[in-house]
Amino acid sequence: MRIKILTILFTIFLIGCFASSRPSKPLRSDPDGFRGIKWGTEISTLNDMEKVEKDQSSNSDLVWYTRKGDTLAIGQAKLENIFYSFWMGKFDSVWIDFEGDENFEVLKKESLERFGKVRGSEEPVEKTQRGARREPSAIKRPEGFYAWWGRNTEMVLSYSKDRHKGTLTINSTMISEERRAYEKQKEKERRLKERGF
Numbered sequence: 001m002r003i004k005i006l007t008i009l010f011t012i013f014l015i016g017c018f019a020s021s022r023p024s025k026p027l028r029s030d031p032d033g034f035r036g037i038k039w040g041t042e043i044s045t046l047n048d049m050e051k052v053e054k055d056q057s058s059n060s061d062l063v064w065y066t067r068k069g070d071t072l073a074i075g076q077a078k079l080e081n082i083f084y085s086f087w088m089g090k091f092d093s094v095w096i097d098f099e100g101d102e103n104f105e106v107l108k109k110e111s112l113e114r115f116g117k118v119r120g121s122e123e124p125v126e127k128t129q130r131g132a133r134r135e136p137s138a139i140k141r142p143e144g145f146y147a148w149w150g151r152n153t154e155m156v157l158s159y160s161k162d163r164h165k166g167t168l169t170i171n172s173t174m175i176s177e178e179r180r181a182y183e184k185q186k187e188k189e190r191r192l193k194e195r196g197f
Helices: 002-021 101-115 125-129 173-194
Strands: 049-051 062-067 081-087 090-099 138-141 145-149 153-160 165-172
Touching (some): 090 101, 090 173, 101 165, 153 173
Antiparallel strands (some): 049 062, 062 081, 081 090, 090 165, 153 165
16 A cells, blocks of 8 residues: 555656646536545545555655445456555545556546546657647557546646556545645744744
8 A cells, every 4th residue: 555655656756746837728528526425525425435554764744545336447458456546535546556457448438538638649648848838638648548637627648668557546636736736835833843943
């Protein structure tokens, strides 16, 4: 679980890095949650969640759950796990594991159809970071990396062909911004404390 937490934090870091290049055009479909649970829903209102064993190194503000009776599939794609994340008790993200080229291709196809095709898809993210203005609703990164940003939701689909494993992360845009501001403030307070203020 520790490796999974670190990987999730790295994915959140990547989303933050690319935030400045978010497209102005809205997603074709911009969900406000996942499988009937809206972003920001309090964990106390849900009775079908089971807490995942906590990693001592993880952020105490972030708690992971699985859902009883969850269907481990999206369309024809078979999934390994679905983890639901609650930050400060509020539903903020989903982490989905899958394996195999076939499942990756199905998830990629369904995501592109639902959230928008990549226009000018061969242009890597590095060009966007250098200041090239882009408008598509998705950004393609080489080696199986796709990202979508909407007003409600941020999504990243990534796949390693070497390991035959991939992840789909779906986050609340609003809560992601709250978390970044909160972490920034905590870091500022920590530095002030170290300096004796």
